Amino acid sequence: MDASLKNNYGNKINPQLFGLWIAMGSIIMMFGAFTSAYIVRQAAGNWLEFRLPDLFIFSTVIILISSITLQVSYNAFKQKKELLYKLGLLISFLLGLTFLILQYKAWTELFGIGVDMKVNPSSSFLYVITAVHALHIIGGIAALMVAITHAFTLPFFYSKQRKMRFQLVLHYWHFVDLLWVYLFLFLLLTR
């Protein structure tokens, strides 16, 4: 179905990848709304100050590494290096899971020092922003799982179609990674 409508109009850019970028634009607007609401609300006062858990630094490092490993896997796929390709995918997947666990640990740490979701809008914002971001990471992990299933069940060969599919996962993963970096820096700098 989609294949029959595939790009045969002489355009360089793939419609599905393009659609993904548009979706990213939407996601940016959503987080833009969260962070601007944060700034507006913070300026109004009655704002609880607390130190961000150090675990966020580790999770940031982890998610950055996962992006690199996925890129390595993608490059390996293009150079038809099967082992590195599969390994990269698996490692990225595991790092993605680790990121989620670290985020959860950071939450429990905050909760432990009495900064729960209800205590003040400043903590509510932190929980909501990180939670909605985590949902997007879960979406990315789901995509990675599909990619892994493909990698381990289908016979290995290089095709444009498969490269394109991989690109969809890759771009999305880089995106949610950079999104987190933005959110982390935002939370850090608005302290």
Next chain:
Amino acid sequence: MANDVLTYNDDTLIKEQGFEDHFHDHHDGDKYQSNFVTHYIFSMDHKIIARQFLITGMFWALIGAAMSIIFRMQLGFPEESLTWIKPLLGKWITVNAETGVGTLMPEFYYALVTMHGTIIVFFVLTAGLSGTFSNLLIPLQLGARDMASPFLNMLSYWFFFLASVIMFYSLFLSTGPFSGGWTAYPPLSALPQASTGSGTGMTLWLMSLTFFVVSVLLGGINYITTVLNLRTKGMSLWRMPLTIWAFFVTAILGLLSFPVLVSGFFMLICDRSLGTSFFLSEIFIEGAALPNVGGSPILYQHLFWFLGHPEVYIIILPAMGIVSEVLSVHARKPIFGYKAMVFSILAIGFLSFIVWAHHMFMSGVNPFISNFFVVFTLIIAVPSAVKVFNWITTLYGGNIRLNTPMLYAIGFVSMFISGGLTGIFLGNSAIDIQMHDTYFVVAHFHIVMGVAAFFGMFAGIYHWFPKMFGKFMNETLGKIHFWITMIGAYAVFWPMHYIGMAGVPRRYYSFNNFNSFDDFQLLNQFITVAAIIVFAAQVLFVINFFYSIWWGKKMKDKNPWKANTLEWTTPINTGHGNWEGKLPVVHRWAYDYGKDGKDYIPQHIPLTEEEKAAEGSH
């Protein structure tokens, strides 16, 4: 000059000069239409999806309009007995045991007003209008086989359907649907205790609208991708019909503004269920203080109106695009100022993002910030005026066919002018502070985005009905429908301006306690009677619509309106892939009407030698 017998032999032309995309080469069975379920229900064909959006939208339009009739009866005839609608509304009509007089319960009055707004704004004029015509026309007018992702397109409809089912279900809750106004301002929307509809009704409202946003986003991603990537050969951006430009910008607006609403919804859900205080602060219920401290209801208003204002352009831009096309086709003249039209669509789209706070002049927004929003709001009048000027000059000296789609298109221009002018009043914060929350506002937005958008939609339905169903709608019924709606809509909303200027507030259940408003009772009765008549005309339209699907006059010619756009080069019963053989190649813009003594020259007709020479010379 007007040469009505001029026809073009499209099939031969496309065969000889068309663009071979090898679409029909690998035909391993038609995956779109293999059986009833995949053809009519879970269809991936954009043309079927368009019809699904249209008919679901019509269903909602009838419900939304019927609701307005019920609350209009309360406003026009508060003393009359409503016992006769008790079978329909059940416990929401309380009957006085002694006198037998049935009264609408105030709680349900508010629920009706809220649902009327929600349904018409989102389900009818967003999904029903842009969903229908973007789906139908984007691939057909661009010369594409289908949308970029037919699957996401199908999901887009079914998310809308899911949203519809949830909202429909909420109408039958024992506590009633949400009743805090379609804008769902906290605290009414955030506290389940606030009103009967704020509990389960609001929960379902939020669920429904979240699914609705998913539908809009999936649709929008598809529309934008298709417009930018799947145009046929020769269809440069500057050759696209204005309909496509309008749908394109509409989709961009939706994609950028709806996510902001969703983030507001997330916070609202947290306030409702998780005890956060994004929008709640220092609220007392029955003498007891709630624990929520530090929230700001104004924050929600900012988030809501950041969507809410682009939303009115999401509603009106598709109507504008449709009207531009219909006016040009039926006036047999090129649209006046094509590029100016495109740039004004873009300008309106851009400006729509920086005017949202004009809905909040009375919300305690800093007056200096208000100034900024006043200025940008008034600047929107410029591209709007450009468009109105161009529509009128398109009509000027045209060889006008006064058929139903054309009447509606002209009616749209009339409505847009009347409603737009009052927008200039309200855009000034100094006047808005007086007019805020009066019937003047109600009159303004109903004319400019309610009635006008409906007129655009009707123009589109009457114009493209042959393309959708291979039949024509009945002209006589169509004209009766038009004249009653045109005169009736002014009869409904014109008096509201006067009532509003006199200070009568909107959203009031009754004015019994305000002697100063007694004078307007007669006017309110007049409005109610006019509304009932207009509603009856819409029922006539629905009858005409469904009657014509089966028994309407058959379409014999592929291009009954002698229009230039590509959808009229497809077969009468347009199948999967839209064109049977090759794709048409585009050689010119969509508005070559009355050029060089020819009545019309469709987009796929190659340039003549003289035209080539003329094109080279400038």
